[in-house]
Amino acid sequence: MLLDSLNPAAVAAGADVGDAVRIDGVTLSRSDLVGAATSVAERVAGARQVAVLARPTAATVLAITGCLIAGVPVVPVPADVGAAERRHILTDSGAQAWLGDKPDDLGGIGHIPVRLHARSWHRYAEPSLDATALIIYTSGTTGLPKGVLVSRRAIAADIDMLAEAWQWTPADTLVHGLPLYHVHGLVLGLLGSLRIGNRFVHTGKPAPEAYAQAVGEYGGSLLFGVPTVWSRIVEDGSAARALAPARLLVSGSAALPVPVFDGLAALSGHRPVERYGSTESLITLSTRVDGERRPGSVGLPLNGVRTRLRSEDGAEVAHDGESIGRLYVSSPTLFDGYLNRPDATAEVLSDDGWYHTGDVATIDGDGMHRIVGRESVDLIKSGGFRIGAGEIETVLLGHEGVREAAVIGAPDDDLGQRIVAFVVGDAEPEALIEFVARELSVHKRPRVVRIVDSLPRNAMGKVLKKELTQWL
Structure with a gap:
């Protein structure tokens, strides 16, 4: 049952x-x-x-x-x-x-x-x-x-x-x-x-002290959180250290910033498990208890799950850890369609059982998946290059003057799209542009960095990038 x-x-x-x-x-x-x-x-x-x-x-x-x-x-x-x-x-x-x-x-x-x-x-x-x-x-x-x-x-x-x-x-x-x-x-x-x-x-509420209390008072062993929760727990060092007796920390619903991953590992002794899924597919990818837990990776397909990467013209995308493609999933966990919306169902669910997730990703030679983001807002086409917003966000979060970061593509007559970064922190915009240019390729540097007080997020901690486009 x-x-x-x-x-x-x-x-x-x-x-x-x-x-x-x-x-x-x-x-x-x-x-x-x-x-x-x-x-x-x-x-x-x-x-x-x-x-x-x-x-x-x-x-x-x-x-x-x-x-x-x-x-x-x-x-x-x-x-x-x-x-x-x-x-x-x-x-x-x-x-x-x-x-x-x-x-x-x-x-x-x-x-x-x-x-x-x-x-x-x-x-x-x-x-x-x-x-x-x-x-x-x-x-x-x-x-x-x-x-x-x-x-x-x-x-x-x-x-x-x-x-x-x-x-x-x-x-x-x-x-x-x-x-x-x-x-x-x-x-x-x-x-x-x-x-x-x-x-x-x-x-x-997902407050750091509440998680710490649940581990100490109730013997919490398996803890679920979204990146915003884990970020706040890392900021509250005592709460992070209180999670040491737990067995496993699981992060999902959005990408976990590498500095937060490293902070949890340093303070709690736990390298968190990251996983990926959607309402339509449930959870299909995850790092494992008995496997590698790599910062920035959502791991391997669960048993019974298959994935594939395709380019815009439908060609297979190389599993080299760098090439970005549209992610498709085949799984016994897939949804049965959208209620009253056969048209919308047909757009994402093929007759042979493949679900077009709407996300873009990379897969390396070991089968480890990294989610770049949504096709609509996280795949930036600038100057003839296909650039993942998540890669730039990860680098920005590695700067000591950055607490939060979100990157989008803005229309540009010359480049097609220019890279714009919204940052919560006290770093100087020009310094951040140079920082990204040194850490990545020059063409991946933001052309504009805007310092803001906060980023718009939904209840699950995901940044509302459609709203950010209204801030341009």
Whole structure:
């Protein structure tokens, strides 16, 4: 079954040892989860799909778990999403009701509360693995958000592949403070824990002191974070050192700057695992517990995953660690299409099962993958050269006067695109231009460096480069 650790037979046989979930001041044992989530399942069984306001609360955990037990697709809705986007998600998904925490605006549909202390021991037949488990909406950077259909089979396959790569077992205590409406926090963090059977601790917010406390007080062994989280932990040296007893630190959702990787290694003793994926593909690449963890690399394809690099004309791109190509993925974890959008599905998902990720990458002779960024904003064509923004950002972050950096291409009548860097720090722009020219090729130097107070980021810590283009 998808949620293996919640099998009533396993719980009855003694799997209910200690707490299974700690979130928002509430502790749930495994029998609490089975009983309360099954009570939720009884209230929603037969629904087409329901919306869950994905706050980090026990009600959210039980709402999502109850739907999965009953075989009802869940539409996780960010708590801070704007009114127009929320209306679009509700209308497009066809959600019949809100389940769990109640939003301020119901959007014309009903609300079903979750009773934390209700219990039911009804046995539900396991839904088909091909059934839709989640409808996760994209961030909408290229138009209205699209509903990604994620099957139970894809989720189970991905968690099992990661368990093998990370040696993830029921003995772990998984800790994170990430949102419960994306792959990282929801699929890997919560559903991964419910499938593997490890204890899950949500810190509410991903604050350095909260992560440190979770390791010391709850024995956190497997920690998930985005680069912004790890950067703040490195800045708070005591928090980083407090992570030393953990087993594994995992970073994802955006590229981890090399200085942050090195800072974690120096302060905590852990070289973090980096991984790559998307809502459409789940996680497909990762460095391994028993393999090389190279700064700036997202590692190798997980078992069952294939990748390929193609040029703009469809030709194969050399695996030399330098040549940049469009990344395609074939995996048992791929989505089943965009809800109500066969046109958009056909644009990225081929008939023979290859997903066009929209990212550009390099692969070296050992098969190690490095993500350069998005085709639309991170592949810069300047003076006849194809340049990856991520490579320049990595170099800039190695300068002592730079705390954050983002690089984009701006239209240029002569070069096609000129390289523009936005930097948070106290370095002089001209010094940074010369620094990049020395560390890389001259043609990769920024033509313009702008010092800013902060970079625009989304909830997962990714820099909003489309917004940066408006700053030019």
